[in-house]
Amino acid sequence: MRIFNFDEQLIPLDEWVQTFVDWLVLNYRDFFQVIKVPVEISLEGLEWIFSTLPPFVVIILFAVAAWRYAGKRVTVFTVLSFLLVGYLGLWEDTMTTLAMVICSVLFCAIAGIPLGVMAGRSDRFEMFLRPFLDAMQTTPAFVYLIPVVMLFSIGTVSGILATIVFALPPIIRLTSLGIRQVHPELVEAALAFGATPWQVLRKVQFPLAMPSVMAGLNQTIMMALSMVVIAALIGAGGLGNPVVQGLNTLEIGLATIGGLSIVLLAMVLDRITQGMSQK
Numbered sequence: 001m002r003i004f005n006f007d008e009q010l011i012p013l014d015e016w017v018q019t020f021v022d023w024l025v026l027n028y029r030d031f032f033q034v035i036k037v038p039v040e041i042s043l044e045g046l047e048w049i050f051s052t053l054p055p056f057v058v059i060i061l062f063a064v065a066a067w068r069y070a071g072k073r074v075t076v077f078t079v080l081s082f083l084l085v086g087y088l089g090l091w092e093d094t095m096t097t098l099a100m101v102i103c104s105v106l107f108c109a110i111a112g113i114p115l116g117v118m119a120g121r122s123d124r125f126e127m128f129l130r131p132f133l134d135a136m137q138t139t140p141a142f143v144y145l146i147p148v149v150m151l152f153s154i155g156t157v158s159g160i161l162a163t164i165v166f167a168l169p170p171i172i173r174l175t176s177l178g179i180r181q182v183h184p185e186l187v188e189a190a191l192a193f194g195a196t197p198w199q200v201l202r203k204v205q206f207p208l209a210m211p212s213v214m215a216g217l218n219q220t221i222m223m224a225l226s227m228v229v230i231a232a233l234i235g236a237g238g239l240g241n242p243v244v245q246g247l248n249t250l251e252i253g254l255a256t257i258g259g260l261s262i263v264l265l266a267m268v269l270d271r272i273t274q275g276m277s278q279k
Contacts, residue, residue, distance in 0.1 A: 025150055032151045039107065039164075040157045046099035055086055058095070062268065070275030077271070081264040088257045090239060094265060097228055097238035100156065101269070104163040104224045109217060112168050116175025116216070117201065120209070126176060133169040141166055141230050149234050159236025163227040170219035178212025179205050214277030221273060225266045239265070 024032075050058065059082045067075040085094045119126040144162040152158040182205045190200045206213075232240025239262050246255025 021147055021150055036152055036157050039103065039160055042106065043099060043103045043157060043160060046103055047096060050095035050099050055091060066272050070271045074271045078268050081268050085261045085264060088261060090257060090261045093239045093241060094261055097265065100160055100238055101221060101224045104160045104167060105221050107164050108168050108171055108220050112171035113175050113213065116172040117179055119172065119176035120179025133172060136165060137169045141227060145234050154235035156236045158234055159231030163224050163231060166227050167220045167223040170223060171216035174212045174216030175209065178209025181212065182208045211277050214273065218270060218273040218277065221269050222266060225262060228262060
């Protein structure tokens with residue numbers, strides 16, 4: 001049957017996408033460069049902070065956070081992890097990666113929490129948002145790099161923008177889930193006592209949804225860290241560089257210490273944020 005003769009009836013979707021991206025680059029390149037400004041300023045500020053602070057101050061700050069939220073064992077693990085990263089010669093790369101992760105997670109939280117709240121309170125908005133979240137979570141990470149490089153050029157900021165898109169869905173989904181899991185009777189009781197919808201959200205729904213929101217934040221941090229190596233392919237700095245360099249030159253030792261440092265940093269951030277969600 002003619003309908004199954006695919007070679008003669010190809011849909012030129014690749015050409016349409018290429019034409020659309022070329023049109024964006026040609027007509028809106030300045031607009032996309034403006035989008036980079038807040039991310040670039042935030043990243044430069046965080047990098048300056050972590051590069052200026054002495055290593056023992058950074059270790060103490062993370063140790064205090066670990067002790068406050070996760071207990072003594074995680075505190076010891078945090079201190080040993082940062083010491084090991086320093087002795088491996090990757091302290092500066094680790095601070096760059098930490099700045100990248102905090103910057104990307106900050107913008108994910110700014111965009112994702114309000115969207116999650118709106119999705120949790122509106123079935124229509126949740127249905128509208130779901131296909132986009134599905135596409136963002138199932139699209140291979142490498143695919144994000146192509147349009148990002150074309151629209152924003154290469155560099156650390158472009159890597160963060162790709163990371164933001166890649167790591168955004170979990171915080172939206174889990175914030176929405178947390179809002180929806182608040183018992184309807186609690187909302188009805190608050191409304192019966194004269195609370196406005198904004199007061200119900202601020203004093204009832206959001207506080208009760210906070211464990212789910214923190215779980216979404218935790219997953220966003222993990223996905224942001226998983227993007228570090230991929231972002232290094234487009235010029236982003238940090239711990240992805242030794243991994244990529246080791247891959248290109250077949251230096252397994254260099255790639256190993258880079259990967260080990262990423263794992264240790266991920267475990268430290270994971271334990272601390274999990275402890276914060278439990279608190």
